[in-house]
Amino acid sequence: MKQFVFLIDTGNETREHKINATGMTDAVNRIKDIKNHLKKDDHSKLNIKFKGVIYENAY
Template identity: 80%
Template sequence: MKHFVFLIDTGNETIEHKINASGMTDALNRIKDIQKNLKKEKHPQLKIKFKGVIYENA
């Protein structure tokens, strides 16, 4: 498994979020779900940046 690292900027703070996924498509689908949930929680202006990949057993 790989850990895909995203930076989520809510306007007030920047959070580093790691997602365990088998590939980039899976990671993007999960970050989109997180984005939808954060927008429901009164964070209308979100900026999400891809930071990198952490490989296990490397």
């Protein structure tokens, strides 16, 4: 399992969001769900950037 790190910019603040997923496709589908949820909360400007991957056994 990997953690995919995304930066979510709502216009007011930029947050780092980590998603546990098996692959990039799974992570993108999950971030799309988060994006749709945030759009419901009246965030008209919403930018999402991929920051990187954190591997569990990286040492």
